Amino acid sequence: MTTTSDTRSAVGPAVSAVAEPRTLTYSEAVREAMAQAMAADDRVFLLGEDVGTYGGAFGVSGDLVHRFGTERVRDTPISELGIVGAAVGAGLAGMRPIVEIQFSDFTAQAMDQIANQAAKIHFMLGGAATVPMVLRAPGGSGTGAAAQHSQSLEAWFAHVPGLQVVMPSTAADAKGLLLSAIDDPNPVIVLEHKLLYKQSGPVPEEPVRVRLGETAVRRTGTDVTIVATGVMVSRALEAAERLAADGVSASVLDPRTLRPLDDQTIVDSVAATGRALLVQEAPKTGGFMSEIAARIVESPAFGRLQAPVSRLCGLDVPIPYAPQLEQAAVPQVDDIVTKAAELVRRW
Amino acid sequence: MTLTTEADRAKHALTTMWTIRRFEEAVDDMFARGLMHGTMHLSIGQEAVPTGACMALSEGDYITSTHRGHGHCIAKGAKLDAMMAELLAKETGYCRGRGGSMHIADVATGNLGANGIVAGGVPIAAGAGLAVRMRGGSEVVVSFFGDGAVNEGAWHEGVNLAAIWDLPVVFVCENNRYGMSMSVDRAFNVDTLAERARGYGIPGVTVDGNDPQTVYDAVADAVRRARSGGGPSFVEALTYRWKGHSKSDKNLYRTREEIESWRERDPIAAFEAAVTGGGATAPALSESDVEECRALARDRVREAIRTANAAPDADAATLTDAVYAPAGEPIAGGTRA
Incomplete structure (x- = not known):
């Protein structure tokens, strides 16, 4: 990432007089946001189950491990509570972790670290520390995966002061909101939707943020x-x-x-x-x-x-x-x- | 390093233990007299563990602590007046009255925080160790927890992550024999908790947690290993809490004789005896040195109470301020839509 111009407002050279907006799938847009953030800032890294060579349960991390290596695209054992706890600790100690939880249902395994630790540490410590953690997890039904792999759990998280909750519905927002989430000094839960992963839409090539808190x-x-x-x-x-x-x-x-x-x-x-x-x-x-x-x-x-x-x-x-x-x-x-x-x- | 033969070290260890003891006796007394609100968990009787362990650490090293965390804070170098102010619900407290006893942290001294959730700090310690590793640092993280934590899922997940990634973490268990009322004999089917280390492929030792020298030796060994890239270790320190679990404890689950037998093994009294000539070597401290350490601890705690009492109360007008941190600098690159 070498330029900071906004392609949506940039006037390009005459070669492409009518610039067709580039389209990406929602999952490609998520991947691009992570790649651009990792390229821009050494503190950003991804950890989760099968996010490395496998490329993520839904293919979202894809080839990131080949671009950023196994340290920064870090496969974990099946330990949701441990993974989120490690992200909380890494965030407290100055990193910018992105956690992928394979299905949002599995956040139930990690709820202490999400709701009791990440959400509350900044407040409990009187503002003396921050937990800049992004937790991405796919939710929603429609894939025949039944009751433990299909829930929409946004209300669980939205009920906890200290958390921020993001639900992107387009490819452009999947990228722009995730970039804002990574920027944010507070924990952000990004609930992606499985049925949207393959949906395409125009997505700016540049890392253009979409602000949190705008309907x-x-x-x-x-x-x-x-x-x-x-x-x-x-x-x-x-x-x-x-x-x-x-x-x-x-x-x-x-x-x-x-x-x-x-x-x-x-x-x-x-x-x-x-x-x-x-x-x-x-x-x-x-x-x-x-x-x-x-x-x-x-x-x-x-x-x-x-x-x-x-x-x-x-x-x-x-x-x-x-x-x-x-x-x-x-x-x-x-x-x-x-x-x-x-x-x-x-x- | 021997704490009992080097005068400076001996004074530091003794003053630290006395400061923890006096601090907790003071808050216990204030609570009993209705001058302190809420609840607290006292570590009287366990002072040798944080003292010995933190003496093995250097500036920049991290700790994670527990609900029974006053000793860890003090041993890691926290300011007594800010701790006392926090317990007294003052704006000048470490957490501005938001956290109380169970959430005191002092990020400046590497204390990532006490924790109200048993084993909550264990995976957090692994994460801090991961951050150190990823940025090529040489710091070490000590994660304090009690025997109860060793049966929590978070403990197993956190220790395993540290083990598979060779993270610079030392897991220090203060085995005080009870998880609230549940004795280790009833809660474990292993002879020592350190046996659990083998299940994660890391070294584990069990030591006398009432002797700061023994704790120091074991933790210093583990810290050296961690700092040189040798990965995590588990140190189980056997000790005993003299007071109840918290404020509702009627001690129905243990006998008066048992408590008395452990009080006779007072870590501070034993250390004083050792440093004033109990051993074969020349005494490190004189009686008057010991008296000086005691007086210093007492005066520090008194001063902390005075300073804290004079501070303004935590202010409800700013209650919602620190739920979210204000946006700082975004990560590099890009624009805002």
Whole structure:
């Protein structure tokens, strides 16, 4: 990484008069962010199970071990608690570790180091130390991996002061948010989505950061605000297309980071449309969309509501194996269309 | 290095042990009189372990500590007034009143922190060792923990990582015979906890934890090995906590006779006897030297209490300040969108 220009605003030489934005898959974008950060700063390194020669359980680290060596792309034994603890210690002692946990479900094994150590050390020590650790883990269902490899656990982490929680839904955000996470002096949990790893999108070649705490407005409409996270963002956008054909105009908002949460953009949109449909893959009870619902009704947007704030969530069940059951457990595009249309038509 | 024959070393060891003892007696007393809030875990009777172990360390070396961590802090060189201020819920405390007894850290002296979670510091120590290794440093990390930690998953994972990566870590177990009320005899099916080291392919020794010289020798050996790239070691120091686990302990799980028998093996009294002529060699310290060490410890603790009492209370107006560190310099390269 030798240049710091932003390719999106750079005017290139005449050779490529109309520069096609380069596309990468979501997993390539994550890898590129890690590679650029490692190239720029010796303190940055990756550790996790099978991140080396194997290339990561989902292929995200890929060839990084060949570019940065086995010290900085460090295979670990199957010891999630130990791995995260080692990252906490390395961060305290001046490094910038990135931990990959193979499936976000396995963070349960590491929860002491995440929630009791990483999250709290800066505060407990009165600000005397920081834990600049990034923990990346794929979540979500849709792969037939059943209940222990498919959860959406963002609410666990978002409930802990001291953690930051990131859920990228596009390739560009996967790169830009990860770069911001690596920059950050505090622990950041980055929840990637397995179904998005192979999705492609335009991604700046340069290491362009996307700030933590900025809700993205993915689509602007007038009848209803759909707030969605993770893989639900693309489903909400597809639903909005179908709703438009049906005469319903929907905004689609993607918070991108749950902590810090840019609730102002959400509240402003709901105040304008008068309706809110909050969509998440995670089970409804105690889910993060409950928090967003509360933020809306506690805000001045309450006075502008034309319909009850509505959540469309995963069922309160463990993710099942059979494909027809798995599909039924989490919101699909049809569900979003039906629920949004009902909100608009009934109220 | 022999602590009992070199006067400076002997004074340092004795003053450190007395400072730990007096500090903890003082906080125990203040707590009993309602002048101190919260809870605490006292290490009275165990002073030889942190004293001997930290004397084997150099500037820049790290430690991780435990809920029973006052001794580690003091032996590693923490400021007594900031420790006392923390316990007294003052703004000038090490943690500005956010942490209390169980979370005192002193990053400036390499103390990465006490820890309220048993074995929580063990993988953290491995990580600090990894950081040292990756940046080509020569520092060593000592991870203190109790016997209870040796049955935690975090302990096994942390020790194994240090072992497979040859990290410069010394795992120091203060085996005080009880994990709260659970005796080591009931909690382990091995004769010594050091046997566990063999399972991870690292050296392990069991030593008398009530003798700072013995602890020093074992830890110094392990530190030398770690510093020269020989990887981690496990030192089990046998000792005993005279006081209860914390404030709710009625000592129902052990006998008065057992406690008394260990009080007769007081590490400080034994060390005083050794340095004033108990051994075959010429005495390192005179009676008046010993008296001087005692007085120094007492005065330091008194001064810490005075300074801390005069400090402002921790202020709720700034309570949420330190949940997140402010953004610092980003890593090199790139732009912000």
